[in-house]
Amino acid sequence: MSKSRKLMIAMVTLLGVGILLFSGATDAGGGKDKAKPKVDPKALKKILNATDPEIKAAQKALRNALIDLNKAKVAINKAMIDEVFGEKGVTEGVVLVRLNLALIATNASVADCQVALLQASIAQLIDKGKD
Numbered sequence: 001m002s003k004s005r006k007l008m009i010a011m012v013t014l015l016g017v018g019i020l021l022f023s024g025a026t027d028a029g030g031g032k033d034k035a036k037p038k039v040d041p042k043a044l045k046k047i048l049n050a051t052d053p054e055i056k057a058a059q060k061a062l063r064n065a066l067i068d069l070n071k072a073k074v075a076i077n078k079a080m081i082d083e084v085f086g087e088k089g090v091t092e093g094v095v096l097v098r099l100n101l102a103l104i105a106t107n108a109s110v111a112d113c114q115v116a117l118l119q120a121s122i123a124q125l126i127d128k129g130k131d
Contacts, residue, residue, distance in 0.1 A: 004114040055124045062117040076103045
């Protein structure tokens, strides 16, 4: 599992735990007997299955962008290897520097895209159940 996916799962888990703690859904009420509210299973299922189609489309686009960026990283690495081992000449040093800069920019874009996907996922969680 990738580092960003682990981070996203951890963030969503922490968000859920935080919501439970601050909503008073724990038994930390000092031993008082509280009547637990009844939850309608149909309403709960509707809330859990609800997704915002616009946010879902954004998530899909961000996932596709991550796939494309990772393909670009592989292509840049192959180009760098080809420049080092396959070609000889004066300009190869400058080409390698430019390819390295492209790789650095691609890595930054991957990180930005992962953050955007995480934020979209959190937005989807917050928006569930709202009509």
